[in-house]
Structures are given as structure tokens and as C-alpha cells.
Amino acid sequence: MKNQYIGDIGDYGKYGMLRSLAAAGVKIGINWYLSPDDGRTDGNHTEYLSDAKMRGYDAVVYDVMKDLAFRNDKTVQMVENSGILNGMSFYSELLKLDELHWSRRTDRRNQWHRGALEALADVDLVFADPDNSLTVNKKPSQKGSEKFILPAEIMDYYNRGQDIVYYHHRSRKNHEGWMEEKTQMKRFLPDAKLLAVAFRRWSCRVYIFVIHEKNTDFYNRTLCDFMGSAWGTHKVDGKVPFTYEEIG
Numbered sequence: 001m002k003n004q005y006i007g008d009i010g011d012y013g014k015y016g017m018l019r020s021l022a023a024a025g026v027k028i029g030i031n032w033y034l035s036p037d038d039g040r041t042d043g044n045h046t047e048y049l050s051d052a053k054m055r056g057y058d059a060v061v062y063d064v065m066k067d068l069a070f071r072n073d074k075t076v077q078m079v080e081n082s083g084i085l086n087g088m089s090f091y092s093e094l095l096k097l098d099e100l101h102w103s104r105r106t107d108r109r110n111q112w113h114r115g116a117l118e119a120l121a122d123v124d125l126v127f128a129d130p131d132n133s134l135t136v137n138k139k140p141s142q143k144g145s146e147k148f149i150l151p152a153e154i155m156d157y158y159n160r161g162q163d164i165v166y167y168h169h170r171s172r173k174n175h176e177g178w179m180e181e182k183t184q185m186k187r188f189l190p191d192a193k194l195l196a197v198a199f200r201r202w203s204c205r206v207y208i209f210v211i212h213e214k215n216t217d218f219y220n221r222t223l224c225d226f227m228g229s230a231w232g233t234h235k236v237d238g239k240v241p242f243t244y245e246e247i248g
Helices: 009-023 052-056 059-068 076-081 102-119 151-159 175-182 213-227
Strands: 028-031 089-091 125-128 163-169 193-201 203-211 242-246
Touching: 009 028, 009 059, 009 125, 009 193, 009 203, 009 213, 052 059, 059 076, 089 102, 102 151, 125 151, 151 163, 193 213, 203 213, 213 242
Parallel strands: 028 089, 028 125, 125 163
Antiparallel strands: 163 203, 193 203, 193 242
């Protein structure tokens, strides 16, 4: 996540999903995976804020996004303080590695991650929002690793009893390659159940849930209820925003 992305249509969708989970009784902690702004135009899809039909999915979030999207000083703390994510916990420390010498990046990343584990110790579900996705190839010492979540970080939450949902951008791969990418966490947590919610507006953003077996039925029901809301049934321009699948 970057502050510059606030108000993008992907932001609108993810807050709608998180609010639905919270309404079902899930205690949520958000690790923003906040990385420095870079001045690029990625995450600048704000056209939906000029389309009144889009407000029907979640008017409360829509109005906050409209207020924040075009501000030059927007920050994730403004989202936290807006009231749309009431009851949730946050970890918003900046993950800033690329400016460090490669030999210092791993220690800094580990320090940052320990802070996240401490801040989000009391929640049921950790939402992780890296810029790009999960990576199984990049090391923390490599440039650009701050844009990704690492398998070990997911495992640390999971192994202490928490469920996780993380952002994974749909890569430009064929169907087989994409299916393999979605199931990568099975290599590290073979007992976990994986569920996926895809948000298909402008580009495909996928939220992958890594769930303990005992909680699978609850999340299946809760996400199916979410799919029964406007987010999963109401078409704008011939499309519903969210779709849902159980990966395995």
C-alpha cells in the first residue's frame, strides 16, 4: 500500500469487503505494508467517483473515498480516522528498505515485522496489503522486496492461531500459471485452507485467505453472504465487482 493509492477503486472494494467481515463478528487487524510513494500513476483509477451508480455498493465508504482521493496530503491514518474501519487495529509503520544498503535490509525487515506481530497480536484475521503480492523468490535483501509479503510473515501469523488475507495482484500469466501462483502458500502451510475473493474493476485484484481448518465453514458462509450483497450481485456496466472461489 502507498498513500498515493488512497481512493483508487481497489481501495473502495477492499474496504467494502473488510466492513462486511467485521459486521459478521471478525476482529480484524490491518497491516498496510505501507511503502514510500513513488510518483507513478498506478492506483489512480478514480473515475468511479464520478459515477453515482458506484455509490450504491457502500455509500459510507464511497463518500470518504471521494473526500480523500484527490488530496495531496492523504495518508492511511486519514482512512483509519475516518470511521469506515471502526473496531479494527492497524499497523502503519513505513516499510522503507530500498534506500538501505542490501546488507541492512533483512534486519530492518525483521524489526518491522516484529512490530507488526506485536501490534496485531489480539485480532482474529490479519489483512496484509502489499503493493504487489506474495513472493516466494525475492529475499528481503533484494531491491523491491518491500512491495511484497513473504511466506514466512504469513506463517508467523498463522502458526500463532490467526487467519490471514493478503492482497495478490493478478499477474499476466496463463490460467495454469495463475492457478499455481494462487496456491503457493500450500507449499508452506499444507494444512491451511485457501479461499480467494477477486475484485474485477479496471484490473483483477485478488484477496487470498489462509484459513485454519476449524474456521473454514465460517469464512465460507461469511464470504458467500458478502457475495449475496450488492458487491456480488449488482452489475454496473455489465459486471459485478466481486467473485468468490474456494481454492483448496
